Each structure stands twice: as structure tokens, then as C-alpha cells.
Amino acid sequence: MNGPDGTVVAVLLSLVSTAGYAFAAVAQSRLASSSTGGRGALRALLARGQWWWAVGLNAAGALAHVAALHYGPLTLVQPLGALTLVAALPLGAYCARRRVTRAEWRGALLTLAGLVALVSVTGPAAPGDALTLREALFVAGATALLIAALASGSRYGALRGGRRRGQGLGHAAASGVASGVGSALTQTLTAALARELPGGAPAWWQTALVAVLISAFAVGGLLLSQASYRGGLAAPLAVVNLSNPAAAAVIGVALLGETFRAGAWGWLVAGVASLAAARGVVLLTAGAGTAPETPAPSPVVATSGPPLPTPRTDDSAPAAAQAPTPAAVG
Template identity: 65%
Template sequence: MNESALLAILLSLASAVGYALAAVGQSRLAAQGGGGMGQLLTRPLWWWAVGLNAAGALMHVAALHYGPLTLVQPLGALTLVAALPLSAYYARRRVTRREWRGAAWTLAGLTGLIAVTGPASPGDALSLSEALAIAAATALLLAFLVRAGAHSSRGTGLGHATASGIASGVASALTQTVTASLSHALPGGPLPWWGTSLVAVLVATFAVGGLLLSQAAYRGGLAAPLAVVNIANPAAAAVIGVALLGESFHGGPLGWLTAAASAAVAARGVIMLTGATPADLPTPLPTVLPTELPAPEPAVRITA
């Protein structure tokens, strides 16, 4: 193993730990409940989570500079593995066997998806019209997911987690357009300044939106929403690459079959994590004592 690959591995592991710590912090904020965005901005833990997310993203980008995507991306999936023991430590409980099995299934499926997904060729990026169309379609999809998941507490968590992963994946795809335009690497030439600025604003909007959606998702627990975020993010980027950038899965039909099987494996892991979260936690003792006591019965006088 050369020095570049070793540095890429170390940066990827540090990025995964940063993302995991941020997710644990966000889940603790969500568990406290109450308050909206205004109250979040006054809490130091929120800004720690924002900083850790930013640090994780920077280390991930740095890792991609020193190592190939096929090495860095699977290591980024270790965020889920790191978050489970960290979350259990702060909650003063042990990670259950079902949670470990669910994490293993999810990581196996995610690794399979990443293994058959090829990186974009140099210069491949969305045009301005494609970027605007993707942004509009994504906004509608996110609104649908948030609205559809609002019917139940568990659906809310997974719906927001899916929306968060999609928003982050789209932000990554739009970032390619900004960087390609600034480096004059777009096939049709660089965008006008207002076009580059507009796409940059969209990148920031989807990135912040993904962070806020993940914060809402963690109200239903940590493991299952985090697993969904880690799946939806590369899936959204893969859909954009296949549909608009002419990319495909490695191996032809076998690659597509592997991708489908990997998606099924990852889905099984998410289902296991979803079922494990509420059932394996200890039931808390009641914290409110009854305020009304029954009236005493009148004394009975016994006479000889």
C-alpha cells in the first residue's frame, strides 16, 4: 500500500467519525424535543454538529484527492458503524445484536451499490438547464416525501431521512457543475457568472436543507434514519449519473443485477434497524407521580 492510499484511508476514517459524532449530536438534540430552528441556533450542540458535518465533508473531499472513489466511498459508509456505539455510549446502553446485524446488512448492500457504480469522467457535469430541471424536480420530490411521511412518527423519520439523503446527493451533483464551470471544464464552456452563482446558491440550499431534514429525521431514532441517509445519498447521485451523464453500472447486465440485489440487502438492513430501535430500548420509569390521593375512609368506633 502506497502513502497516498494510506492517507486516503486515514482521512476517510476521520471523516466517518466526524459524520458519526455529528449524527449523534443531532439525535440528542432531536430527543430533547421542543423548539424550532430559532431555538436550535441558540444551542452549542447544534453548532458542534454543523462544524463536525463540515469537517467530515472536507476530509471526505481530501480523501478523494489521494485515493480512488472505489476505496474512499465504502469507507465513508462506516459512519453507521461508528454512530451505533457512540449513540449507545451516550444513552448508557449496549448496542443490541439486532442493531449490529442490521448495520452489517446495510453496509453490505451499500458497499455492493458503490462497487458497481462508476465515477464520472473528467468534465462530466450537468449543464445549466439540466441543473435547474434537477433542482425543480428534487424540490417537488422532497416536498412529497416530507408530506407523505407525516402520517406516522416512524414514517416521518424515514421520510425525512430519504429526503435528506436525496438533497445531499443532488447538492454533490450540482457541485460538479460549479467546479467544472470555474475550472473551464464544462463541455459547452464555462457558465456565465450569474449561472454559476445561481447553481452555487442551489448547492448551498440543498446542503442546508439536507442538514435540517436529517435533524428532523433523528426524532425517530438514530440507526434507521442514518442508514437511509447513507443509502439515499449515493442512490440519488447514481440516478443523475445514469440518466443525464451517460454513466452506467460496471459489468453491464450483471452490474445492474448486482445493484438490484445490493439494494434489496440494504433494504433488509434498514428494516432490521427500524424494528430494533424502539423494541430494544429499556422502558423508562414514570417520572410524574399521581397528585390526587384517595380520601381516607372514616374511622369506625368500636364500643364495648
């Protein structure tokens, strides 16, 4: 299906993918807010039906995204996928029974603009290129070390007291990197199954190894995103959506011979877009801490002494009755 009909189908599938990812992110965020952590957190998570609904929604979003790429170009599908953040922000606020703050809206729009600009200049120039088996194994090993560093850095920040502001962004970045690398490895697996892998067709066990690596990065990315939502929804989701295409772009430029579109202007656009997206994440992180909370009790009620007597208008009452007796206190 080509032409206008294919474009319409691609847009509809992209919106379905966006909805699936947004609902999954909100579900994961609510699970994270009710999780107590600890060694048994993963086992408790796997025993909850809401977690498996989130997994199913993520899988449905991924399948719809792949189908959309079959009917429409990457330059159309990827920016529509960036709407996940804009959809998840009010949805998460509605579930939390609060309003989206102005800082969060500004942050979401800045992040969205930066992400769309990045995708427009860093998309693959030659679709179909795939990593060789040796390159795939090298990328998998380097990515595992990077994910470990990001996850440990986020855990160290949490121990230092970054409960709300910035906590989980390391896990979010690691999740996006895992997903981006998983996509690159999927291209390698597809080429291997079609016997079109650069360097010749691999042995069956090599193809199976790539499939296992893809599964590991997919599961790892899902669990890392779950951990990132303990510090909120909007900022971690923005970082996940940014680090995913960034990882794919690094692989494309470093190993697949791709480059930024529009030459030097492409590099400039990518730099400005990165700054805008980073500013958006900062606003989302700060905006998460400005949500309306339950008002604090009155300072008079919080004082430690006995309550002050209520003034009486009856001047004929005895003076002793106007002061509380020790037995009446408390």
C-alpha cells in the same frame, strides 16, 4: 502523492471523515430527542451551541471526504465512508446508556454490505463529467419537488401515529437526495469556474445561481436530517447514507451517460444490494423499538383498591387488628 503513501493518507482521511459524520449524527439525534417541535423549534435549535458543533463536525467530515478523494480512488473512499453507520450505532447507544440490540447489529451490517455493493457498481465510470447549466437547473427543480413530496409524506405518517417505527425516514431520504444532488451541482460549479462546463462558459450570474442552489441543498439536507432523527438514530442515518449515492447514480445514468459496471451483472448486484440494504433498514427500524426500558410497576401496586393486609403470625392478636380501619387506608 501516489502509490502506497497516497492510499494510507486516503484511508486516514476517510476514517477522520467517518468519525466527524458519526459524532455529528449522534449530536443531532440527541438534539432531536430533546426538541419539543413547533414553530419556534428552528429558532431554539440555532440558539444552541450543540447544534453548531454538529454543523462544524459535518463540515469537517465533508472536507476530509473531499481530501480523501484527492489521494485515493472512489472505490476505496466511498466504502470507508459507509462505516459512519457502524461507528454511530454504538456511540449513540453509549450516550443513551443502553446496549445495541442484536437486531440493530444485523441491520447495520446488512445495510453496510448493501451500501458497499451499490457503491462498487454505481460509481462514476468517467470522473470529471459534469451537468450542463440547463441540466443542473432541471435537476434542481425536480429534486425540490421530490424533497417536498418525501417530507410531506413523512409528516403525514407521523400524524397517523408512526412515532417510533418509520417516522422520519421520509425526511432522511429527502436529506440524502439533497446531499447527492448537491454533490452533482458542485461538479457543475467546479467545471464552470474552470471554464470547462459542457456547452460553453456560463455568465457570472449563472455560476452564482448554481452556487446558491448548492448552498440551499446543503442547508436543506442538514435540516432534513435533523428532523429525521426525531424517530431514532440508526434507521434514518442508514437511509441518508443509502439515498445519497442512489441520487448521484440516477443522475449519472440518466444524464451523464454512465452505466452499471459489469453490464447485466452490475444490474443484478445493484438489485440484490438494494434488497439487502432495505432489509437492514427494516431491522434497524424495528430494533430501535426493542431497547431496554424502565420496568413497569408491579400489578399489585397498580391496583385501585386499598392494599391487602399483611398476614400476622401472632394468633393471639384480635381479629379487628388484622383488618385495616377506614381511617388507616391511603
